Amino acid sequence: MAEITVFDRIKRLADKQGKSIVDVEADLGFSKNYLYKWKKSVPSSDKLAKVADYFNVSTDYLLGRDTKETKTADLADEDTVFTYEGRQIPTEDLEYMKRLLRGGK
Known part of the structure; x- marks a missing residue:
């Protein structure tokens, strides 16, 4: 094989x-x-x-050292750079996402 x-x-x-x-x-x-x-x-x-x-x-x-395909990160982690399709998500968009996840508060 x-x-x-x-x-x-x-x-x-x-x-x-x-x-x-x-x-x-x-x-x-x-x-x-x-x-x-x-x-x-x-x-x-x-x-x-x-x-x-x-x-x-x-x-x-x-x-090939790990079979787990995805990795996770917490939106509350200030040291993590979040990306979407290879581009960094702007800070203001991350804050908006956090508000939505909190129920719009």
């Missing part, structure tokens, strides 16, 4: 979001075919983290 690579995990995540690898590369500012190289090589930690943040998974998941 073939080993599942970092690229395979990224491809699976992209497919779930209806995106192609080319779309993901463009969204992340990577050059064309950059992610395809990860079929046979280990990515740098900063690029791996960027992809993990984009898909809201851990780097350990991408590396």
Whole structure:
């Protein structure tokens, strides 16, 4: 049985979001075919983290060290940078989300 690579995990995540690898590369500012190289090589930690943040998974998941696909974070955690589709959610939007979750208060 073939080993599942970092690229395979990224491809699976992209497919779930209806995106192609080319779309993901463009969204992340990577050059064309950059992610395809990860079929046979280990990515740098900063690029791996960027992809993990984009898909809201851990780097350990991408590396195959963790089978849990999603990671969680608490909106009350002031040290966490929250993103949506690879872009940081503005502070004022986070505050609005918190108010909604509190019942509009």
